[in-house]
Amino acid sequence: MQPTTVSIIIPCYNKRAYVAATIKSALAQTHPCEVIVVDDGSTDGSLNEIKHFDGRVEWVTGPNRGGCAARNTGVEMASGEFLQFLDADDILPPDKIARQLAALSNAPEGSVALCPWRMLHDDGRVDLPDPRPYWKSYDKGINFLLDMWMHGGFFPTHPWLVPRALAEASGPWNTELAADQDGEYFGRLLTLSGPAVFCSDTVVHYRSPPEGAVSRDKSRRAGESRIQAFEVVAESILSRRNDRAARRACLSRIRKTAYALREFDDMVAKAAAWEKRLSVFDFSPSLPPTARGLVGLLGIKRGLQARALLKT
Incomplete structure (x- = not known):
């Protein structure tokens, strides 16, 4: 051989x-x-x-x-x-x-x-x-x-x-x-x-x-690339299995990505659209503890807004 x-x-x-x-x-x-x-x-x-x-x-x-x-x-x-x-x-x-x-x-x-x-x-x-x-x-x-x-x-x-x-x-x-x-x-x-x-x-x-x-790299171009990378892989995952475990994992990933890009409102909005599409309630463990609770209860957009208010 x-x-x-x-x-x-x-x-x-x-x-x-x-x-x-x-x-x-x-x-x-x-x-x-x-x-x-x-x-x-x-x-x-x-x-x-x-x-x-x-x-x-x-x-x-x-x-x-x-x-x-x-x-x-x-x-x-x-x-x-x-x-x-x-x-x-x-x-x-x-x-x-x-x-x-x-x-x-x-x-x-x-x-x-x-x-x-x-x-x-x-x-x-x-x-x-x-x-x-x-x-x-x-x-x-x-x-x-x-x-x-x-x-x-x-x-x-x-x-x-x-x-x-x-x-x-x-x-x-x-x-x-x-x-x-x-x-x-x-x-x-x-x-x-x-x-x-x-x-x-x-x-x-x-x-x-x-x-x-x-x-x-924390630039807008890099942020858009991270969102695009997520979307390509998420579509590949969901085309093969669309159960709760797959949707929870995709939710956790897009929330973490948006959290890192939270200064870009349009990217947070894309994450919110994915939350709606995935349609699953979860406290995503990939987020820091405070953000995990707020985002889990309120969604990525309102959760980040609440986090910003608490910080001020």
Whole structure:
């Protein structure tokens, strides 16, 4: 039997200080992997760092088109049966791929693997993992997604190991989004997947996002993107199951999204429209305690108004 092939895809834009360590962590995998680095028009010398690994990795460079386009380019170049996405400032432990492949070896076709993650700081500190209720295996990916949405959490791109066939079925990374690109991508993928296998015996490191990172963008454009990402995934969920659990999870997610965007009245109004559509009463646990009570009783729009009055 031929060994399972895995492609590690690293998009890079202006990560000169980190990209070499990231590539080394990919090359250090105990299960040999194809490593593909896509330089997205870096201007800080990142490409020179990448070229040091010429012959050990495949690399390509081009104009800056964004991380999603770079990942799509990497997928097009990849030959592996499984895909591992790895941002250019994050780190994989050497056993990550091997342990997840072992966990998937007896899993049904279309299963995905994921693992814990912990925050890595520039001074070398590594936070302890912060376990959540959904850090466990699920019989279907959509059930994992609903629990994660219900509790308001997220996973970065590199805890996952994804079958290429499943990635192709769910579609490419959305190059139109300005924020929550990974939430939208993996959300679509999970609504189609088989079991989600949680591998607690390996842990990846996630670089603490610096100022200016996509995850910290609070602009109107980023807010509109977060709403759009929610709507795409919510429609995919509700097309497959429209029970109370699915509607509660969607409600929790849109309320948390609107809470973070509460300065934009039109985005709060979109969330209120979703509340009406979902038609379920719930105190969404993804919100802070005070907001949870007010929004649960009054709805997102009036609940936020009441919160503002209480604060003044």
